[in-house]
Amino acid sequence: MELTYRPRRLRRTPALRAMVREFQLSAADFIYPLFVHEGASNEPIGAMPGAQRWSLEGLVTEVGRAWDLGIRCVVLFPKVADGLKTEDGSECFNEGGLIPRAIRRLKQEHPAMAIMTDVALDPYSCDGHDGIVSSEGVVLNDETISLLCRQAVAQARAGADLIGPSDMMDGRVGAIREALDEEGFEHVGIISYTAKYASAYYGPFREALDSAPRAVSSKPIPKDKSTYQMDPANGREALTEALLDEQEGADILMVKPGLAYLDVIHRLRGESELPIAAYNVSGEYAMVKAAAERGWIDERAVVLETLLCFKRAGADLILTYHACDAAQWLRDG
Numbered sequence: 001m002e003l004t005y006r007p008r009r010l011r012r013t014p015a016l017r018a019m020v021r022e023f024q025l026s027a028a029d030f031i032y033p034l035f036v037h038e039g040a041s042n043e044p045i046g047a048m049p050g051a052q053r054w055s056l057e058g059l060v061t062e063v064g065r066a067w068d069l070g071i072r073c074v075v076l077f078p079k080v081a082d083g084l085k086t087e088d089g090s091e092c093f094n095e096g097g098l099i100p101r102a103i104r105r106l107k108q109e110h111p112a113m114a115i116m117t118d119v120a121l122d123p124y125s126c127d128g129h130d131g132i133v134s135s136e137g138v139v140l141n142d143e144t145i146s147l148l149c150r151q152a153v154a155q156a157r158a159g160a161d162l163i164g165p166s167d168m169m170d171g172r173v174g175a176i177r178e179a180l181d182e183e184g185f186e187h188v189g190i191i192s193y194t195a196k197y198a199s200a201y202y203g204p205f206r207e208a209l210d211s212a213p214r215a216v217s218s219k220p221i222p223k224d225k226s227t228y229q230m231d232p233a234n235g236r237e238a239l240t241e242a243l244l245d246e247q248e249g250a251d252i253l254m255v256k257p258g259l260a261y262l263d264v265i266h267r268l269r270g271e272s273e274l275p276i277a278a279y280n281v282s283g284e285y286a287m288v289k290a291a292a293e294r295g296w297i298d299e300r301a302v303v304l305e306t307l308l309c310f311k312r313a314g315a316d317l318i319l320t321y322h323a324c325d326a327a328q329w330l331r332d333g
């Protein structure tokens with residue numbers, strides 16, 4: 001054939017392919033989510049093979065391992081004891097609580113590692129919702145925000161570098177920014193869960209923290225989070241959320257879940273100059289692990305391809321439970 005242009009020319013050798021490769025993955029792109037509990041030993045999580053509920057000691061060791069692999073940020077999630085859960089989730093701003101203690105300990109042992117936190121009531125609420133549930137079963141917006149601000153300040157005081165509001169209440173980014181500034185934490189950043197969808201992909205995470213919505217009394221409890229998390233049918237609405245978060249002072253915008261929402265990542269990339277993060281969530285992790293365990297897919301190849309595709313879609317940062325494995329594979333070449 002007489003073809004002028006043959007795209008295969010640049011795919012012919014590894015050297016040529018490396019020269020024209022548009023995106024690279026590196027361990028510094030990853031934010032590593034870690035679960036922590038009060039127990040003295042690490043506990044495996046059924047639906048997330050390889051992930052643990054870490055003891056404080058175990059957490060310190062795991063964060064050291066992540067640092068050595070080139071990972072520069074971790075995000076912490078607490079498994080809170082049932083006895084500490086209340087309707088208003090007030091344990092969330094206890095400065096002696098599990099998360100503030102974990103942050104202080106990590107900052108002693110690994111001071112250079114960036115620490116991100118999650119701001120929402122669900123791990124601390126007996127109802128399992130991210131906000132306060134009224135006696136009529138409504139998740140209250142403005143009443144919840146004052147608690148979230150206190151939670152964010154407690155985390156900043158313990159030494160957090162990046163505060164991650166995941167609650168999807170309206171106006172929370174601006175309120176948290178103001179609360180942090182008032183307390184002298186103007187240097188602490190906000191990585192906002194900007195476009196967080198009401199997704200079934202969070203199932204394994206809710207198992208890890210025992211945080212699924214549930215009724216514990218006669219109070220009616222919404223079965224899902226669809227009055228505050230976004231409808232998976234909506235793409236344009238993510239741009240509205242992004243605009244609000246930018247105006248309110250977010251430093252980084254996040255899309256969650258990741259894989260089924262690459263179009264949303266791409267749209268935010270086109271609209272904003274802020275760094276964009278993608279959350280490769282627990283259900284996405286569980287699917288890969290389950291298929292790999294059965295020998296149906298090549299785990300290493302699938303994980304590295306998936307993470308790279310987040311970058312191609314427009315993400316600068318990726319929250320992923322595969323972070324350490326992927327960093328090791330990148331190092332092995």
Ligand code: PBG
Pocket residue numbers: 118120122130166167201202203204205206225280281282283
């Ligand atoms: C808490 C929170 C959730 C996740 C991160 N922060 C669960 C939820 O909103 O129900 C999910 C993360 C994952 O599935 O990996 N608000």
